[in-house]
Amino acid sequence: MAERKRPDPGRVLALLWGTATTPTPARGPRPKVTLDQIIRAGTDLADAEGLDALSMRRVAERLGVGTMSLYTYVPGRTELLHLMYDRAVGPTPPPPQGATWRQALRHYARLGRDLYRDHPWTLSVATPGLMLMSPNSTARADAVYAALAPLGLSAEQQAAIAGSVDAYVRGACQGSGVSLTSAGLDGGFTDTDDYERWWTEATPHLIELVTRERFPHLYAVWEAGAFEDFGDASFDYGLDRLLDGIERHLDGT
Numbered sequence: 001m002a003e004r005k006r007p008d009p010g011r012v013l014a015l016l017w018g019t020a021t022t023p024t025p026a027r028g029p030r031p032k033v034t035l036d037q038i039i040r041a042g043t044d045l046a047d048a049e050g051l052d053a054l055s056m057r058r059v060a061e062r063l064g065v066g067t068m069s070l071y072t073y074v075p076g077r078t079e080l081l082h083l084m085y086d087r088a089v090g091p092t093p094p095p096p097q098g099a100t101w102r103q104a105l106r107h108y109a110r111l112g113r114d115l116y117r118d119h120p121w122t123l124s125v126a127t128p129g130l131m132l133m134s135p136n137s138t139a140r141a142d143a144v145y146a147a148l149a150p151l152g153l154s155a156e157q158q159a160a161i162a163g164s165v166d167a168y169v170r171g172a173c174q175g176s177g178v179s180l181t182s183a184g185l186d187g188g189f190t191d192t193d194d195y196e197r198w199w200t201e202a203t204p205h206l207i208e209l210v211t212r213e214r215f216p217h218l219y220a221v222w223e224a225g226a227f228e229d230f231g232d233a234s235f236d237y238g239l240d241r242l243l244d245g246i247e248r249h250l251d252g253t
Helices: 009-017 035-049 056-063 077-089 101-118 135-151 155-175 192-209 216-223 232-251
Strands: none
Touching (some): 009 077, 035 056, 035 077, 056 077, 077 101, 101 135, 101 155, 101 232, 135 155, 155 232
16 A cells, blocks of 8 residues: 655645645636635535545535546645634634633633534544644634733743643533544444434443442432533533632632
């Protein structure tokens, strides 16, 4: 099997930041697709079926063109994924005017949660250091640090706070099942209905295995329905406790 060539980071960044040029033939038929259409088709495919389904061939099929016609615009899957992720992040709306650092971080945390909900596959690629910096993701990170800048903290402290909030958001979304379409289990899940059927079929077995007698404390929480839905209230509760701890540390208490 031929070794797969590593993508050129310079080409990836040129596509992301808009410094790449796409040659346009002086003669001949007009191109059947645009870069925007390719990004949208890739995003729709990943939203519907997860990252495992994303390939240049599948994107071309969605657009009704030959696979080779995509390579004029995008060299491969890695470059396309970077473009899709930046498009999914999108522009970063500012927090309300006069927001405190805590209110601003809460605002940006919710934006991250919404990204993972709207595009579950982004949770698989949002690991720090995996994706190259893009215009929208860089602008969002800059906005977070702008909220922390007035506190007079060291660069290390700012990075630790921003990283802690980001880790909470990603962990909370992973725990809530947001990334089901990218779960990668054998036989995988294609949507939330598959996930719900999985648990519905497992419940009779779990009732026999996870009993009040064997696990009394966990059972009490389970029986109360606390695990049925990780909604806004649960997300905000955990986020606020994290911000409480940061605030107390900053206050020196």
